[in-house]
Amino acid sequence: MKKYLFICLSALLVAASARAAAPEEIMRSSQAAFLYQGKDFKARVVMRLTGKTGAERIRELTMLRKNSGAPGGDQKYFIYFYKPADVKDMTFMVYKYPKKDDDRWLFIPALNMVRRIAAQDKASSFVGSDFTYEDVSGRDIDDDAHVLVKEERLGSSDCYVVKSAPKEGGMDYAYKLSWIDKGNYLPLKEEYYDGRSGLYKVFSADEIKTISGIPTVTRRAMKNLSSGHKTEAEFTRVEYNTGIEDSLFSERFLKQPPKKRIE
Amino acid sequence: MQRQTLVEFSVKHPRLVLVIAAALTAAALALFPGMKADTNPKNMLPPDSAVRVWNAEVDGTFGLYEDMLVVGVVNEAGVVNPGTLARIARITEAAARIKGVARSDVAGFTTITNVTASAGTLRVAPLMGRPPETPEELEAFRKDLFGNPLYAGRVISRDGKTTAIYIPLEKGANGKAVADELRGIVRAEGGPEEYYVAGDPVARDTFGSIMFKLMAKFSPIAGAIMFVAVLVMFRSLVLACSMMAVAMISVVWSMGLLIGLGYPVHIMSSMAPVFLMAIATDSIHIFNEFSFRRKEAPDRRTAIIETMHAVARPVKFTALATAAGFGVLVFMSIIPVKVFGVTIAFGTVALRLLSFSFIPAVLMLTRDKKAGPEADAPGRGPGAFLRSLSAIGALRPRATVAAVIVLMAVSAIGVTRIVVNNNMVEWFKKDSDVRRSDAAINSALGGTSLAYIVASSDKEEYMKTPEAMRYIEGLQRRLETLEAVGKTNSVVDYVKRINLVLHDNDPHFDAVPGSKEEIGQYLFLFGMSAKPSDLDNVIDPSFTKANVWVQLKTWDVRAMREVMKTTEVYMAANPGAIVLKPAGTAYFNLVWNDEVLWDMLKGFIIALVAVFVILTFNFRSIGWAALGYAPLLFTILLIYGAVGYAGKDFDMPISVLSCLSLGMAVDFSIHYIARFKERLASMEGGGDVVAALLWTAERPGRGIARNAILFGAAFSVMLFAPLTPYVTVGAFIVAMMTLSALFTMVLLPALIVLFGKRLVKGNIRLS
Structure with a gap:
C-alpha cells in the first residue's frame, strides 16, 4: 500500500513538472527572449559569409526592429546596408506577420526606385546568408509540434532540449533540436536534421551580453554541414527602447533614411 | 640452349612440371579474392592530372558538381498540362531524395529560379511553386515559362513538348546507379509522357559496368570457341585441353600478379584475359609441327624434342615481339595503360615458358598415338590450298608486288581521310537506351x-x-x-x-x-x-x-x-x-581523349621500332627484318585505309588497338621466314627457293592458317557485343589476323623471290 502511494505520488510529481516545462511554453518564452526583446531594437550587424573554399563575403547593415504588440505578434524591420560597397544606401523593409506572408520592400539606389518584393518561403535565405528569414524574425510556434526531449547541461548552462517538427511538409528539415537556457530562455544551440543525411545545419549562440538589462545574443553562427557554407553574425551598438517611430517604416524613409536611426 | 634443357627436363619429368604449374596457378588464384574493380573510364587520368585538378578547382570556386544527369520528359501534346506538371513536380522531388544526388541543386520547373514583376511587385521564386491546376493558373505558368529566355532550350523546348530536370551528383556517386533509380521513379509515374535519362555519368558508368560484364561473358565464350576449333583441327581432346590449360594458366598468373600487386582491375586490364587467350593460340605452331613429326620420328620423346627444336626460335621471337609490343606501353603516361601492357607482356612470357615446359610435358603424357590429322592426299585439302597461295607470290612475284603496291596507294588515300574524334555516347549502339x-x-x-x-x-x-x-x-x-x-x-x-x-x-x-x-x-x-x-x-x-x-x-x-x-x-x-x-x-x-590517343600513337611508334629491332635480332639481318616487316605494315595500312573510307572516326578504342596489334601481326612472318630459311639450309646441294617456299606454305603455313583462324574465331565473339568499341576490337583483330596471314602467305614469297638472292647466303636456285 505504501509502495502504491509512492508510485502515485511520483507520477503526480512528474506530471506537474512536465506541465511546468510544457515544450510549447518553453519555445514561446525563448522566442520572446531571443527575437522580441524590448519594444524596439537597433544594432549594427556584420555578417561574414564563408564558402567551402574559404572565400568570404561581407554584409554590413543596420537593423531596426519594432514590435507591434505582445511577443509572438507582428513586427516591422528596417535594414540599411553599408556593405558590400556597391549596395551602400540600399534599404530593405519587412512587415512581418506570423500568420501570413510578409510584406517586403527594397530601395534600389542606382535606380532611385522602391520595389515591393513578393514574399517567398520564410525558410529562404536572409540576404544570401545561411540564416533564413525565420532565423532572423522567428517562426510561428504553432507551426511545429514540440516535444521536450531531455534536460541537460550545455557549457555552463542548464538547458531544455526541445524537438520541434514542422507539422506540414515542404521544409528543408525534418526536425530541429533546440538547447534553451533555463535561466534566460535564449537558444544556445540548434541542430537541424533531415530524413536523408541526418544532422546538416547547426546554429550556435557564441556570445551573450546583457544590454540594458536584457540578455542579448551578440555573436551567432549558422553552419551548413552539407554545403560547407557558414555565416557568422556579430551585433554591435545594440540599443533597446530608443523610441523608433512607426513613420520610419515607410517608402519615404526607405529612400532617405534618417541618419541618426541608421548610424 | 637453356630452353632446350627446359624441354628435356619437362619431357623427363612431365608429372612434376604439371604439379608445379598447378601449384603456381593455385597460388595465383588465391590472390583473386583481393580483386578491386575500377569501372570508371575517367580514372584513365589520375585525380592529380592537370585537367582534373583544374576542373576540381573550378567546381570548388563556383560550387559546381563534377557530374550531372539529365532527365528528359516528353509529352507530344505539350508538357504544360496539370497531369504532366504534377508528375514533373513529383519526379523532381523524388530525384532529390536519391542517395548521391546533390539535392539542393536539382534544377527543374519546381526548383529553377524565376524573376518576374507584376503590378510593381518583384518576385524571385521557383518557376513552379505548386503544379498549376485551373486554366488561369496554367495560363500564368505558360506565360512565365515561355516569357523568360533563360528557360528556352534549358528547361523547355521551343515547341513546348520537352522539358528537362538536371540532376547534379555528389562526389563519388555512381551515375548508373542513380540513373537506374531515376528510371524506376519515372516508370512508377506512368502517364502519356516519355522519359529519357542521359548525361555523361550515365554513359560512363554504364559503359564501365557493361564492359566488366562483357569481359566476364566473352572470355569463356572465346575460350570455348578456341577449344572447339582446336578439337576440330587436331581431333585430339588432349591437345585442345592442354591449349586451353596453357591459356587459362597464363590468364590466372597475370591477373593474380596484377591483383597481388594491389592494382585495381580497370576497364583496360579487364580486356587482358581475352588478349592472353588469343595470344595463347601461338602454341598451335607447336601442335602443328608435332602432328607432322610424330609420324616421322621413331618415338614420342624424339618427336617432341625435334618439334621443339624446329619451332623454338620463331616461337621465342614471336613471343618476344608480342611482349615488346605490349611492353612498350610501360613508357606511356597513362597508368591503366601501363598496367595493361605489363600484364599482357608478363602473360606472354608466361605463355612461352609454358610452351617449353607444360606443353612438352602434356605431349609426353598423351597416350593417344594419333595426335594429329591424317596427312592430306597430294594436291588436295588445306595443304594444297596453302601451297597454291604461296605459289601465286613465288611464281608471279612482280605482279603480286605491283598489285600490293596499288592496294597500298589506295589505302594511303583512305588514311588521309581519317578523322580524329571521340564520342563516348556513340560507344553505345544506336538503339541502346x-x-x-x-x-x-x-x-x-x-x-x-x-x-x-x-x-x-x-x-x-x-x-x-x-x-x-x-x-x-x-x-x-x-x-x-x-x-x-x-x-x-x-x-x-x-x-x-x-x-x-x-x-x-x-x-x-x-x-x-x-x-x-x-x-x-x-x-x-x-x-x-x-x-x-x-x-x-x-x-x-x-x-x-x-x-x-x-x-x-x-x-x-x-x-x-x-x-x-x-x-x-x-x-x-x-x-x-x-x-x-x-x-x-x-x-x-x-583532354582525356587526346591524352590517351596521343599516348597510344606514341606507343605505336615505339612499338614499330621495337618490333623491327627484334626482327633484326631474330634474323640477324636488316634485310630479312624489312621483309618480315612488310606484311605487318601493309596490314595496318590497309586497315586504316578502310577506316578512312568507311568514315569511322579514329577514336580512343582504335588508337589503343593499333598499338596492341603490332606485336601480334608480325608473328606469322617470323614463323614463315624462320622455317623457310631452315628448310632452305637443310636442302641438299643448295636450296631451291620456290620449292622451300611451297614446303613452308604447306607445313608451317598450316600452323599460320590455324593460328589465324583460332585467333580470329576467339575475337569474332566481340562482333556481337552491345558496345561499339568491342565490335571495333573484334572486327579489327579478325581483319588483322586474316590480312597479315594473307600477306605472309602471298606477298612474302614474292618478296623473297625478288630480294632473296641478296639475302640468302650460299648457293640457291630459282626453279
Whole structure:
C-alpha cells in the first residue's frame, strides 16, 4: 500500500513538472527572449559569409526592429546596408506577420526606385546568408509540434532540449533540436536534421551580453554541414527602447533614411 | 640452349612440371579474392592530372558538381498540362531524395529560379511553386515559362513538348546507379509522357559496368570457341585441353600478379584475359609441327624434342615481339595503360615458358598415338590450298608486288581521310537506351554535354563592370553561332533579366546596365532572394571570376575543340582584362581523349621500332627484318585505309588497338621466314627457293592458317557485343589476323623471290 502511494505520488510529481516545462511554453518564452526583446531594437550587424573554399563575403547593415504588440505578434524591420560597397544606401523593409506572408520592400539606389518584393518561403535565405528569414524574425510556434526531449547541461548552462517538427511538409528539415537556457530562455544551440543525411545545419549562440538589462545574443553562427557554407553574425551598438517611430517604416524613409536611426 | 634443357627436363619429368604449374596457378588464384574493380573510364587520368585538378578547382570556386544527369520528359501534346506538371513536380522531388544526388541543386520547373514583376511587385521564386491546376493558373505558368529566355532550350523546348530536370551528383556517386533509380521513379509515374535519362555519368558508368560484364561473358565464350576449333583441327581432346590449360594458366598468373600487386582491375586490364587467350593460340605452331613429326620420328620423346627444336626460335621471337609490343606501353603516361601492357607482356612470357615446359610435358603424357590429322592426299585439302597461295607470290612475284603496291596507294588515300574524334555516347549502339535518350534530349533542348568557359581577371570586382558583362555576353553570342552549341548561360543573363523586370519589361532594358553600381545592386538583389547556388554557379564571391555554361548537343570531342578554338579567336580579337579558360566534363573528355590517343600513337611508334629491332635480332639481318616487316605494315595500312573510307572516326578504342596489334601481326612472318630459311639450309646441294617456299606454305603455313583462324574465331565473339568499341576490337583483330596471314602467305614469297638472292647466303636456285 505504501509502495502504491509512492508510485502515485511520483507520477503526480512528474506530471506537474512536465506541465511546468510544457515544450510549447518553453519555445514561446525563448522566442520572446531571443527575437522580441524590448519594444524596439537597433544594432549594427556584420555578417561574414564563408564558402567551402574559404572565400568570404561581407554584409554590413543596420537593423531596426519594432514590435507591434505582445511577443509572438507582428513586427516591422528596417535594414540599411553599408556593405558590400556597391549596395551602400540600399534599404530593405519587412512587415512581418506570423500568420501570413510578409510584406517586403527594397530601395534600389542606382535606380532611385522602391520595389515591393513578393514574399517567398520564410525558410529562404536572409540576404544570401545561411540564416533564413525565420532565423532572423522567428517562426510561428504553432507551426511545429514540440516535444521536450531531455534536460541537460550545455557549457555552463542548464538547458531544455526541445524537438520541434514542422507539422506540414515542404521544409528543408525534418526536425530541429533546440538547447534553451533555463535561466534566460535564449537558444544556445540548434541542430537541424533531415530524413536523408541526418544532422546538416547547426546554429550556435557564441556570445551573450546583457544590454540594458536584457540578455542579448551578440555573436551567432549558422553552419551548413552539407554545403560547407557558414555565416557568422556579430551585433554591435545594440540599443533597446530608443523610441523608433512607426513613420520610419515607410517608402519615404526607405529612400532617405534618417541618419541618426541608421548610424 | 637453356630452353632446350627446359624441354628435356619437362619431357623427363612431365608429372612434376604439371604439379608445379598447378601449384603456381593455385597460388595465383588465391590472390583473386583481393580483386578491386575500377569501372570508371575517367580514372584513365589520375585525380592529380592537370585537367582534373583544374576542373576540381573550378567546381570548388563556383560550387559546381563534377557530374550531372539529365532527365528528359516528353509529352507530344505539350508538357504544360496539370497531369504532366504534377508528375514533373513529383519526379523532381523524388530525384532529390536519391542517395548521391546533390539535392539542393536539382534544377527543374519546381526548383529553377524565376524573376518576374507584376503590378510593381518583384518576385524571385521557383518557376513552379505548386503544379498549376485551373486554366488561369496554367495560363500564368505558360506565360512565365515561355516569357523568360533563360528557360528556352534549358528547361523547355521551343515547341513546348520537352522539358528537362538536371540532376547534379555528389562526389563519388555512381551515375548508373542513380540513373537506374531515376528510371524506376519515372516508370512508377506512368502517364502519356516519355522519359529519357542521359548525361555523361550515365554513359560512363554504364559503359564501365557493361564492359566488366562483357569481359566476364566473352572470355569463356572465346575460350570455348578456341577449344572447339582446336578439337576440330587436331581431333585430339588432349591437345585442345592442354591449349586451353596453357591459356587459362597464363590468364590466372597475370591477373593474380596484377591483383597481388594491389592494382585495381580497370576497364583496360579487364580486356587482358581475352588478349592472353588469343595470344595463347601461338602454341598451335607447336601442335602443328608435332602432328607432322610424330609420324616421322621413331618415338614420342624424339618427336617432341625435334618439334621443339624446329619451332623454338620463331616461337621465342614471336613471343618476344608480342611482349615488346605490349611492353612498350610501360613508357606511356597513362597508368591503366601501363598496367595493361605489363600484364599482357608478363602473360606472354608466361605463355612461352609454358610452351617449353607444360606443353612438352602434356605431349609426353598423351597416350593417344594419333595426335594429329591424317596427312592430306597430294594436291588436295588445306595443304594444297596453302601451297597454291604461296605459289601465286613465288611464281608471279612482280605482279603480286605491283598489285600490293596499288592496294597500298589506295589505302594511303583512305588514311588521309581519317578523322580524329571521340564520342563516348556513340560507344553505345544506336538503339541502346543511352544513345536514344541522349539523341531525344539533344534534339529538343540545349544539350546534355556540359562545358564551362571560365572568365577571370586580376582586377577586384571586375566582373561587375559593364565592360566585363558585355565581354561575356559577346562570347556567349559568338559561341551560340556554333552548330553544336545549344545554349549558354551566365551571370549576364541574370543581370539582364533583372534589369528588364525592374523596368516593367520594357525591351529597351533587356541589356547590360550602364553602371557598376546598378549591376552590383541587381546581383545583390538577386542573391538576396534566389537560391545561393544560382549566383555561386556563375560568379565567384570576389567577383573576379565568372563562369559561362555551355551546353553542347553532342559528345563529339570535335565539338568541344571548336568551342575552344572559337573562344581563343574571340579572346584574340577582343583583348582586355579577361582571360578565358575551358573547363567541365566536355573539356575533360577532350583532354582525356587526346591524352590517351596521343599516348597510344606514341606507343605505336615505339612499338614499330621495337618490333623491327627484334626482327633484326631474330634474323640477324636488316634485310630479312624489312621483309618480315612488310606484311605487318601493309596490314595496318590497309586497315586504316578502310577506316578512312568507311568514315569511322579514329577514336580512343582504335588508337589503343593499333598499338596492341603490332606485336601480334608480325608473328606469322617470323614463323614463315624462320622455317623457310631452315628448310632452305637443310636442302641438299643448295636450296631451291620456290620449292622451300611451297614446303613452308604447306607445313608451317598450316600452323599460320590455324593460328589465324583460332585467333580470329576467339575475337569474332566481340562482333556481337552491345558496345561499339568491342565490335571495333573484334572486327579489327579478325581483319588483322586474316590480312597479315594473307600477306605472309602471298606477298612474302614474292618478296623473297625478288630480294632473296641478296639475302640468302650460299648457293640457291630459282626453279
